[in-house]
Amino acid sequence: MKKRTMETSLAGQSPKLIRSVERRLFLRQGLSLGALALLSGCNLTDDETVQDVLTGMSDWNDRAQAWLFNPKKLAPEYPESAITKPFPFNAYYGIKDVPFVDGTDYRLELEGLIREKKPWTLPELYALPQTSQVTRHICVEGWSAIGKWGGVRFSDFLARIGADTTAKYVGFECADDYYTSIDMATALHPQTLLTLRYADQILPPRYGFPMKLRIPTKLGFKNPKHITAMFVTNENPGGYWEDQGYNWFSGS
Amino acid sequence: MERVHQEQGGWIKIHPLVVRVTHWINALGILIMVTSGWRIYNAAPFFPFRIPNELTLGGWLAGALQWHFAAMWLIVVNGLVYMSYGIVSGHFRRKLFPVTPAAVIRDLAEALRGKLEHADLSVYNAAQRTAYLAIILCAALLVLSGLAIWKPVQLQELTAMLGGYESARVVHFLAMALLVFIVLVHITMAILVPRTLETMFTGRARRAS
Numbered sequence: 001m002k003k004r005t006m007e008t009s010l011a012g013q014s015p016k017l018i019r020s021v022e023r024r025l026f027l028r029q030g031l032s033l034g035a036l037a038l039l040s041g042c043n044l045t046d047d048e049t050v051q052d053v054l055t056g057m058s059d060w061n062d063r064a065q066a067w068l069f070n071p072k073k074l075a076p077e078y079p080e081s082a083i084t085k086p087f088p089f090n091a092y093y094g095i096k097d098v099p100f101v102d103g104t105d106y107r108l109e110l111e112g113l114i115r116e117k118k119p120w121t122l123p124e125l126y127a128l129p130q131t132s133q134v135t136r137h138i139c140v141e142g143w144s145a146i147g148k149w150g151g152v153r154f155s156d157f158l159a160r161i162g163a164d165t166t167a168k169y170v171g172f173e174c175a176d177d178y179y180t181s182i183d184m185a186t187a188l189h190p191q192t193l194l195t196l197r198y199a200d201q202i203l204p205p206r207y208g209f210p211m212k213l214r215i216p217t218k219l220g221f222k223n224p225k226h227i228t229a230m231f232v233t234n235e236n237p238g239g240y241w242e243d244q245g246y247n248w249f250s251g252s
Numbered sequence: 253m254e255r256v257h258q259e260q261g262g263w264i265k266i267h268p269l270v271v272r273v274t275h276w277i278n279a280l281g282i283l284i285m286v287t288s289g290w291r292i293y294n295a296a297p298f299f300p301f302r303i304p305n306e307l308t309l310g311g312w313l314a315g316a317l318q319w320h321f322a323a324m325w326l327i328v329v330n331g332l333v334y335m336s337y338g339i340v341s342g343h344f345r346r347k348l349f350p351v352t353p354a355a356v357i358r359d360l361a362e363a364l365r366g367k368l369e370h371a372d373l374s375v376y377n378a379a380q381r382t383a384y385l386a387i388i389l390c391a392a393l394l395v396l397s398g399l400a401i402w403k404p405v406q407l408q409e410l411t412a413m414l415g416g417y418e419s420a421r422v423v424h425f426l427a428m429a430l431l432v433f434i435v436l437v438h439i440t441m442a443i444l445v446p447r448t449l450e451t452m453f454t455g456r457a458r459r460a461s
Contacts, residue, residue: 054315057322068406075405076412136417138404141313142296144417217405245314247321252405 058247065249071185075216075252078134083199084145087137089206090220091176092240098205099175099226106210112171112231115162122210125196128152128160132200133191135216137223138252140241149214150197155188163232171237172213175226180239182215182222183249191216219250263456266374271343272455274334281327282435284309284319289428291316298422324398331391351381370445373457383434390431397424 089095107119132150158165165188171181186192193214198207208225215223221241231237242248267275291308310316338344355378362368363379370377376384400411400420414420442449451457 054318054322057325058318060325061321068403070406073406073408076408136404138417139296140317142292142298142401142421241314245318247317252403 055245058245061247062249065251066183066185069183069185069217069251071189073217075135075191078136078146080134080148082146083134083148087147087198087207088143088145090139091225092178093176095206097176100205101175101210101226101228103210106228108211108227109229110161110231111229112233113164113167114232115164116160122196125152125194125211129156130196131193132197133193133214133216135191135214137216137220139220140246140250148199149193149195149212150200151193151195151211151214153190154192154194154213155190157194158187158232167232168234169232169236171231171233172224172227173229173231174224175228178224178226178240179237180222180224180242181237181248182213182218186215186217186251189215189217217252219252221246222250262459264374264459265455266451266457267455268337268341268343269455270333270337270341272452274330274337275452277330278327278334281323281330282431284323285327286428286432288316288319288323292320293425298418298425321402327391328395331395335388347376348381348385351378351385356382370448373448373451383438387431387434387438390427390434393427394424394431397421397427400424 089098091098103122106122108125109119110117129152130150131153132148134146134148136144136146138144158170163170165184168184169181170184170187171179173179195203195208195212195214196210197203203209203212208227211227212225213223213227222239236248239246239248242250287307287309290303291305291310292313294302294305294308295313308316310319359368359377359379363377368377368379396410397414397420399407400414401417401424404411404417404420411417411420414423442452447457
């Protein structure tokens with residue numbers, strides 16, 4: 001089901017992106033073959049059936065988590081003394097491969113169900129009202145770390161650009177070829193932050209310069225870094241890890 | 253059918269159908285939860301050891317998470333059926349209580365000497381009662397600490413009660429370790445007294461002579 005919606009949403013995307021998604025799907029199937037080998041005694045058909053059940057349960061868990069999500073429940077905030085130092089770097093690549101983004105000609109592109117699609121420069125984003133939070137980042141691997149992020153409240157930004165907040169999803173594309181998407185309820189949560197700063201400094205490259213989305217109500221991999229484009233849509237855009245089998249909603 | 257009738261006099265009912273069905277669903281559910289949980293633990297171990305990957309389920313972290321969060325529903329629904337039945341039918345009251353410290357010490361000592369009587373399978377000895385009650389408490393702690401690390405924002409009061417997110421992870425792991433220990437003892441006992449295993453399938457046992 002995910003696969004179908006992803007193909008639909010890929011219409012109009014670059015051939016490079018489609019190729020890389022196909023590569024990921026192949027990788028995922030290869031990995032589940034590896035899992036199958038461990039589950040000795042199962043054949044391929046069984047594995048496909050098992051995988052269908054597991055994917056179905058993951059979709060069910062998306063709905064259960066959306067139902068559990070309370071848009072007014074705030075993630076705990078911590079004193080600055082609780083901040084984890086150094087805050088860990090994490091990505092699907094090593095720290096040497098952090099993308100270089102030139103801030104001077106950076107533009108945030110807006111697409112989809114948005115009224116004002118004018119791209120945003122960094123000085124324009126820095127000029128918007130700013131807020132900050134000290135919250136716990138929880139990785140899908142299990143570890144957690146506390147950090148301080150500053151930037152623009154995402155719901156304010158969505159209102160400013162005239163996003164259709166009755167739509168279902170907000171998708172993100174990143175300078176490191178990462179991509180992910182979130183539900184509108186989470187996008188509108190008061191702590192979801194269009195992040196421009198870490199520890200009161202301009203967001204350094206390793207934490208996602210020039211801009212990341214900080215979502216303390218979701219697992220770390222749902223917090224995209226180096227965002228270059230965002231779009232509002234009613235088709236689930238999936239995500240880099242989500243399309244390989246990680247739960248899409250992944251709420252905390 | 254005829255055979256059953258013939259033997260009726262010599263057999264007594266031990267385990268009701270609900271208990272037998274939920275027992276085996278639970279056994280499968282716990283096997284999935286523990287082996288997939290080990291794989292999840294391996295992604296970010298907080299003790300100086302990993303679980304050998306050959307013993308884990310899921311192949312990689314995403315696969316293990318899929319198993320864990322699918323089987324979660326199986327054991328919770330199954331557990332609720334079992335608990336409701338146990339409370340409403342009086343099964344728990346009849347079979348698990350009373351448990352007195354003196355009886356537990358006596359039966360444990362006898363079990364360790366290999367002298368524990370198992371003549372009447374319809375009555376659990378004090379060591380069994382303790383183990384089965386401990387496993388129920390352990391399961392409850394696993395569910396609570398599991399919820400606390402799955403939803404540390406939505407259920408933050410629960411997470412805070414367990415000492416916060418990082419502490420709740422450790423509680424979840426230690427409760428798993430205790431559960432695995434009790435299950436291993438339970439399986440050893442079932443192997444030592446094979447009639448009890450048969451009874452968990454058929455529900456019946458030969459009347460003590």
